[in-house]
Amino acid sequence: DVKVTQSSRYLVKRTGEKVFLECVQDMDHENMFWYRQDPGLGLRLIYFSYDVKMKEKGDIPEGYSVSREKKERFSLILESASTNQTSMYLCASSSGQGDGYTFGSGTRLTVV
Amino acid sequence: KNEVEQSPQNLTAQEGEFITINCSYSVGISALHWLQQHPGGGIVSLFMLSSGKKKHGRLIATINIQEKHSSLHITASHPRDSAVYICAVRFNNDMRFGAGTRLTVKP
Numbered sequence: 001d002v003k004v005t006q007s008s009r010y011l012v013k014r015t016g017e018k019v020f021l022e023c024v025q026d027m028d029h030e031n032m033f034w035y036r037q038d039p040g041l042g043l044r045l046i047y048f049s050y051d052v053k054m055k056e057k058g059d060i061p062e063g064y065s066v067s068r069e070k071k072e073r074f075s076l077i078l079e080s081a082s083t084n085q086t087s088m089y090l091c092a093s094s095s096g097q098g099d100g101y102t103f104g105s106g107t108r109l110t111v112v
Numbered sequence: 113k114n115e116v117e118q119s120p121q122n123l124t125a126q127e128g129e130f131i132t133i134n135c136s137y138s139v140g141i142s143a144l145h146w147l148q149q150h151p152g153g154g155i156v157s158l159f160m161l162s163s164g165k166k167k168h169g170r171l172i173a174t175i176n177i178q179e180k181h182s183s184l185h186i187t188a189s190h191p192r193d194s195a196v197y198i199c200a201v202r203f204n205n206d207m208r209f210g211a212g213t214r215l216t217v218k219p
Contacts, residue, residue, distance in 0.1 A: 009153070035209075040121075042114070042198070042211040088153060100145055100160050101207065106153030 003027075006091050006104035013111050019078040021107050023091030029102075030095065032074035034058075034066065037088040037106075049074055081111045115139050118199050118210035125217050131186040133213045135199030138180065146173050146184050147198040149212070155198070158184070189217045 007022035025032065031050050035043040035058075045058030047066040055066050063085060067075045074093075078085055088108050092101040117136045125131055135144070146158040159166050159173040161182065166173050170189075175182040186193055194217050199210040 033207075040211055042116075043200075043209040045207075090153075090155065092155075100157045102157075103147075103155035106155075108153065 004091055004093050004102050004104040006089075006107050008107050009105060011107060011109045013078075013081050013109065015082060015111055017078075017081045017111075019081050019109070019111075021076040021078075021089055021091075021109070023074045023076070023104055024072055025074075025093040025102070026072065027093060027095065027102065028071065029093035030071070031093060032068065033092045033094075033101070034064075034074065034076045035090045035092065036060070036085075037090055043090065046076065078109075081109075083111050085109065086111045114211070115208045116199055116201055116210040118197075118213050120213060121211065122214045123216070125189050125215070127190060127217055127219050129189050129217075131189050131193070131215065131217075133184045133197050133199075133215070135182045135184070135210055136180060137182075137199075137201045137208075139201065139203045139208070141180075141201040141203045143202045144175055144182050145200040145202070145207075146182075147200060149196040149198060151195075158197075186215075189215075191217045191219050193217050 004025045033048045034046045049068045065077045090106045091104040094101045119134045149155045161175045170187045172185040196212040198212045
């Protein structure tokens with residue numbers, strides 16, 4: 001069964017901490033995405049990557065960075081966590097323009 | 113304004129009822145997706161549509177490209193259908209998501 005795996009389901013971090021959210025896919029997909037999901041706002045794109053070492057800003061990149069050193073792994077980094085980054089974070093991957101996305105199970109991050 | 117609007121935001125139904133969730137979009141699209149998100153958080157793809165109608169079990173999805181509108185129907189609803197249903201549209205190289213419809217089916 002193909003999978004997108006996010007390393008943590010729940011995380012609690014303190015304000016100012018550097019936070020790493022990891023995402024690994026086993027489908028050899030070129031495209032990977034990080035979204036955050038907040039009530040009433042739906043999924044909003046933070047960053048995406050169409051290839052190894054390639055990254056593009058999405059709609060809300062401020063306060064975040066990403067790393068894609070290997071095709072299967074796409075990491076989201078919160079440089080200095082703030083309480084307004086408390087959210088559900090979802091990773092997704094796809095193989096091409098015409099395909100749907102496969103989503104991970106999500107990481108619910110709370111910043112206190 | 114969000115390019116993808118869903119209605120209703122919340123929906124409560126009794127078991128066995130026929131459910132309709134609506135999605136309107138304002139951009140030219142190449143495909144529309146219906147997704148299901150259970151309380152645990154994971155999202156699964158139900159349908160991908162570019163025209164017409166698709167059926168899978170008790171779920172039916174339709175799309176009207178001219179009117180920029182899609183509907184997701186659930187026949188004979190069951191408590192296990194309780195979830196958030198998300199409409200997403202693909203245009204250019206981008207995917208845009210609706211805010212979701214939270215469905216609760218009571219026994």
